[in-house]
Amino acid sequence: MAHASVSPLDNGQVTGGNELPASIPTPPPPNMGPSPPGLEKENIELFGFRMGQTVNSGFLLLSIAMGRETGLFDALANFTEPKTSKEIAEATGLKERYIREWLGAMVTGQIVESNETSTRFLLPPHRAAFLRTGGFGEEMTLLAAALPMQCSVFDKVLNCFKEDGPRGVPYKHYCGFQKFMNACSSAWWNRHLISDFIPSMPEVQEMLEKGIDVLDLGCGSGGASILLAERFPKSTFIAIDISDDAINTAKSTVTEKKLTNVTFLKMDALEMPEEKWQGKFGYVLAWDSIHDMAQPEVVLNLLHKCLSNNGRMTVMEVNAHSEIAQNVNMPFASTFYTNSLMHCMTVSLAFEDGQGFGNMYGRQKLMALLQLTGFNDIQTSVPNMSFNCHFLCSK
Ligand SMILES: C[S@@+](CC[C@H](N)C(=O)[O-])C[C@H]1O[C@@H](n2cnc3c(N)ncnc32)[C@H](O)[C@@H]1O
Known part of the structure; x- marks a missing residue:
């Protein structure tokens, strides 16, 4: 599905209210040892x-x-x-x-x-x-395990650099991506999602306890929705992803666990039934998924329509600055840029008109995009022990 290209975000400037705090706290760097000596006088x-x-x-x-x-x-x-x-x-x-x-x-x-x-x-x-x-060090050894997977598409990404090469590398070439992603995200979700992340949003927790409709966009193999559906039986979860692989895994887990309040759908976010879902969801979750979308702005516009008037939306993205130079001291920045080059940016570009945001598009660009698509009351925070920044917003 082709969409008009609408990306006014090239300089990552934030306009209007909801401005980011001057500095968002970053997780403390792990002990990486002393810096290489004399970098400023490097020969x-x-x-x-x-x-x-x-x-x-x-x-x-x-x-x-x-x-x-x-x-x-x-x-x-x-x-x-x-x-x-x-x-x-x-x-x-x-x-x-x-x-x-x-x-x-x-x-x-x-x-x-x-x-x-x-x-x-x-x-x-x-x-x-x-x-x-x-x-x-689970998250770190999992990142190490991503290296061989990304090497398997090295020649394909190499071809994409060429002027006359393909736009990007489609998902189907990344064997094992969903398994890797699920393991990576679940390592964090299992430790934090129910115990401290949801309680960090008391108003969302209260709605989930009472019972609301929840949308999980780009849910992968569904680890987050499954944990939430178990913990909040009065709420009903719809989780969508474009990947057959991921949705099939999620569906088997639901059958195994006999959960009846979560439905997994193989669906392109651009095909969300906006009339049927208009104002339906009290909570929307887009975890590490907006940057992978071909058309993030179109998707956020759709999410705005699907969110109920008093609903809340979580967008989770890598806690990076939108300017490369500002990320020099960000822990693991080169890892994330390389992951983006080898996967995130490249799968998005593989779609017709895919914008290829990449996972390091940063807080400033995301803030501008959320404002542009009509979201309000945008609060940012860094979840416990996470590489991500949490954008919690209202309609
Ligand atoms: C980086 S993964 C994150 C998965 C999961 N939310 C997590 O945190 O583990 C991004 C997900 O977005 C999905 N995705 C990408 N483009 C999509 C689209 N247009 N519609 C629905 N899902 C999409 C991918 O298949 C992938 O599962």
């Missing part, structure tokens, strides 16, 4: 040193992804004594030769420790607590 040697570290860390990340996917971190986390590669192989059912080579990367990457003869290996408890499934 070719120092830059080369920094590039060397980057390349080495990049390759280590692939082995970290392998450690997660094979279950090797979980297996090592269960050992309290150093083990041989043969013992690790017996415990995991994996090939000893592959484990030994992987251990090479882990030991030299200072993740696993070994004895002097390199015959016994131990994952120290504090690292095990971080790396194991469900561990403290």
Whole structure:
């Protein structure tokens, strides 16, 4: 479906009321170690040193992804004594030769420790607590696992750079994207959605307790709506996504859990039945999804129509500034820009007239877009332990 291109947001300026606070608090950076020395007086040697570290860390990340996917971190986390590669192989059912080579990367990457003869290996408890499934660093190891998925479309994205290349790479080429996204989002939702995120909006919580219609736009595999539907049985949830894959997974979970107050629909946001849904929803949730849409402004206009007069809408997006230069000190900014290049911007551009906002389009552009589409009383905050910024708005 083609739509007129309406993007007055090029300079990311915010006009009128609802202005952003001068600085939105960002989550504290994890301990990344000291900054490279003398960056302000950098010469070719120092830059080369920094590039060397980057390349080495990049390759280590692939082995970290392998450690997660094979279950090797979980297996090592269960050992309290150093083990041989043969013992690790017996415990995991994996090939000893592959484990030994992987251990090479882990030991030299200072993740696993070994004895002097390199015959016994131990994952120290504090690292095990971080790396194991469900561990403290779950979100980070999941991000590591996104790397191989994104490498699989490298040549396709490369082609898109060319003047005569394709506009973008369609979703169908990203095998495993929905599984990855669901795992990433669920890691946060399971910890925070019910316990602190919803309670941070008492008026929304009260409406959900009493019973309202809720729309989850770009719901992925439905983790958020399922948790909410379980917690708020008097409310009714409609969750839509353009991906067959995601909606099929969501539907199986609903059947498994015998939930009757949530419906998953495979639907393009641009095809939302605006007459039928006019003023229907007391709460609308657009979690990490607006930037992936081909036409964010058209979608926000539709959401404005679908929201009830006293309804509230959550838009969650990466907590970035709209100006690249302002994101230099943002933790993981390069990770998000690269994710955007390899996926978010590129899937949006793959649609006819897709605008390709990308996941780093930033707070200023989103604020301007929400104002332009008629939303009011826009409050911004950073949820607990999140890379995202929450825009809570009314009609
Ligand atoms: C980054 S994912 C976020 C998924 C989920 N909300 C989460 O936070 O895990 C963006 C989702 O938007 C969906 N999406 C993209 N364009 C869409 C469209 N036009 N209509 C409906 N869903 C769309 C994608 O299929 C994808 O599941």
